[in-house]
Amino acid sequence: MGRYVARRLLQMIPVFLGSTLLVFCMMYALPGDPVRALAGEQTVDPAQIAALKKDLGLDLPLWHQYWNYLVNLFQGDFGTQIASGRPVAEIISEAFPITIRLALFAFTFVVVAGISIGIFAGLKADTLRDRGLLILTLLLISVPSFVLGLVAQSFFAHQLGWVDPNVSDAAPWGELILPATVLASLSLAYVARLTRTSVAENLRSDYMRTAVAKGLPKRRIIGVHLMRNSLIPVVTFLGTDLGALLGGAVVTEGIFNVKGVGYTVFGALKSRxxxxxxxxxxxxxxxxxxxxxxxxxxxxxxxxxxRYA
Amino acid sequence: MTIIDTTADAPAPKGPADDGSGPLLDVRDLHVEFKTRDGIVKAVNGVNYNVSAGETLAVLGESGSGKSVTAQAIMGILDMPPGRIPQGEILFRGQDMLKMSYEERRKIRGRKIAMIFQDALSSLNPVLSVGYQLGEMFRVHQGLSKKDAKAKAIDLMDRVRIPAAKERVNDYPHMFSGGMRQRIMIAMALALEPDLIIADEPTTALDVTVQAQVMDLLAELQTEYNMGLILITHDLGVVADVADKIAVMYAGRIVETAPVHELYSRPAHPYTRGLLDSIPRLDQKGQELYAIKGLPPNLTRIPPGCAFNPRCPKAQDICRTDIPALVQVTERDGSALPGRGSACHFWKEQIHG
Incomplete structure (x- = not known):
């Protein structure tokens, strides 16, 4: 077990290097440049730009820039934004708490609603209520999140006026209800379907028959024997899903103006x-x-x- | 002791409630059917049998003969729907279990009637330790604490002779060998010392040496606790040593019933004859093995008359029209052979040649 964890942690090093390099190259390959963007519409002296680039180290070849970046990173320096002059670390530390809050909110929703719907449908597989819930989840999966987000926003904020269309900068819990629901909807549908299939399948298994034959109460048969087995694939999915939610949701955060990670990354991408x-x-x-x-x-x-070895 | 009612179609009048002398379990005219897309599958069509304390009834038959379905109906673990019990009675100590509430039946399951399944690996929960699964019996039915239940689980494992029970109590089913797993199943069935154990092909998944060990263990424990045992099997070899009486099933009916040794020496039904003839014998080495020709019937379309008629070497016209009732088998001189019955129009020719 210990060796397994150590090996997995070591594997993270090449993945880390590879992903930083890849993103670095992509940024380099994009048209446009942050220094020229500083000037906006004005014409600037090319010599001035060149001087600024030299200051920021942007005139160096790609591999050298990457090297400098890594060296700084290992000293705990994420770099500085060119336009605002603010340290990137500060920007990250502002955006992450908001995304974490949104992700946890959405995640709770996914777990509670997704699993409940899945169990509810799976226990009575192939009945009307199962079919109905399957169609509902299929609908959630097939509607893109920007459509769902915009529809929800215009309905609950603009038509009913129950909530503000935009989340304020501090992003309190109450204002995150709607974005979290929209963000959760896709995973929720997947979790519900996964749980449903798993429950329906395990319900037919031999050990469930044994559990009934042992004279256990229904509550125990379902709560212990069925759930312990059925939730294994669901937990696996939920884990990776939490990772994805914490990675920020560019679209959802964009629609509701949540100043989280996704929003920040999108902004940074636009200004190179x-x-x-x-x-x-x-x-x-x-x-x-x-x-x-x-x-x-x-x-x-x-x-x-x-067992891991 | 009578084994079976003389006719399959007319159940015997209801006996008095448990007076201590009646059979432990009495199945009367049991029918089970399943609704499927292809029509109604008539899995069990009027089965009668009974078991007393300390007695072993072997139920013999091919796959699909309804032997397991009957057992599941007794246990109350049929999937309903699609399963349905349109008629019949299952009397346990004189009380019809089919009329009981879910809770009443649940309290009988495991405590009074327990079941041992064929494939112990899939029948045990893969993610719970065997100690937990054994201890659960005591926790649920007797309200013991987790700790006491575990101690009892270790006792049980000792009793079914699992080596190093104390060290292995927290192991999971996949960590045991096939024979040991079946011992765990037996231990689970024995936990609350039930009155009746139904063993559904308990040794089919095991290799031959282990089969004998497991059967011996089961027979020994049965004697020790004076339990009734219903042994469901398609293996005639397993039956001979342990059973007191045999019921042979075909297409959801009992076609022959007899004390164990009489069945082997003088079968009174062509199907039983066929089964006995298909046992490989050392003195017939080199000859072709006998097999009953044809396949078991499709239970959605059971042939009219005797269900066995399309495969029967002795079938006559009457066999294709009239369903033979299970009748008392007698000697040539007309004296009844106790406990023997045959559902064949020509049982006399079969038994007396």
Whole structure:
């Protein structure tokens, strides 16, 4: 087990280097440049621009820029935004708490509603209520989140006036209800379907028959024997899903003006702020890797047949 | 002791409630059917049998003969729907279990009647330790604490002779060998010392040496606790040593019933004859193995008359029209053979040649 974890942690190093390099190259390849963007519409002396670029190290070849970036990163320096002059670390530390709040909110919703719907449908597979719920979840899966987001926004905010269309900068819990619901909808549908299939399948298994034959009460048959088995694939999905939610939701955060990670990354991408994009994306990659490692470890806890060596 | 009612169609009048002398379990004219897309599958069509304390009834038959479905109906673990019990009675100590509430039946399951399944690996929950699964019986039915239940689980594992029970109590089913897993199933069925155990092909998934061990263990524990045992099997070899009486099933009916040794020496139904003839014998080495020709009938379209007629070497016209009732089998001179019955129009020719 210990060796397995160590190996997985070591594997993160090449993934980390690879992903930073990849994002770095992509930023480099994009047209437009942050220094010229500073000037906006004005014409600027090319010599001035060149001087500024030299100051920021942007005139160096790509590999050298990447090297400088890594050296700074290992000293805990994420770099500085060119336009605002603010350290990238500060920007990340502002955006992440908001995204974490939104992600946890959405995640709770996914877990509670998704699993409940899944169990409710799976226990009576192939009945009317199962079919109905399947169609409903299929609808949620097939509607893109920007459509759902905009529809929800115009209905609840503009028509009914129950909520503000935009989330304020502090992003209190109450204002996150609608964005969290929209963000959760897709995963919720997947979780519901996954749970439903798993429950329906395990319901027919031999050990369930044994549990009934043992004279156990229904509550125990379903709560212990069925659930322990049925939730294994669901937990696996939920783990990676939490990683994805923490990575920020560009579309949802954009629609509701939530100043989280997705929103920030999108902004930085538009103004070609390379160090911001690379910093945030790298952090997301690391979060994702850690989440999937935790899922794999949890999997071994849930299913004793899995052993890591 | 009478084994079976003489006719399949007319159930015997209701006996008095449990007076201590009646059979432990009495199945009367049981019918089970399943609704499927292809029509109604008539899995069990009027089965009668009974078991007393300390007695072993072997139910013999091919796959699809309804032997397991009958057992599941007794246990109350049929999937309903699609399953349905249109008629029949299952009397346990004189009380019809089919008329009981879910809770009443649940309290009988595991505590009074327990079941051992064929495939212990899939029948045990893969993600719970065997100690937990054994201890659950005591926790649920007797309200013991987790700790006491675990101690009882270790006792049980010792009793079914699982080596190093104390160390292995927290192991999971996949960590045991096939024979050990079946012992765990047996231990689970024995946990609350039930009055009746139904063993559904308990040794089919095991290799031959382990089969004998498991059967011996089961027979020994049965004697120790004076339990009734219904042994469902298609293996005539397993039956001979442990059973007291045999009921042979075909297409959801009992076609022959007899004390165990009489069945082997003088079968009174062509189907039983066929089964006995298909046992490989050492003195017939080199000859072709006998097999009953044809396939078991499709239970959505059971042939008219005797269900066995399309495969029967002795079938006559009457066999294709009239369903033979299970009748008392007698000696040539007319004296009844106790406990023997045959559902064949020509049982006399079969048994007396």
């Amino acid at each position: 702020e390379g160090s911001t994009v690379v910093g945030i994306v790298t952090l997301i990659v690391v979060i994702y890797l850690v989440a999937s490692l935790l899922v794999d470890l949890l999997y071994a806890v849930l299913d004793p047949r899995i």
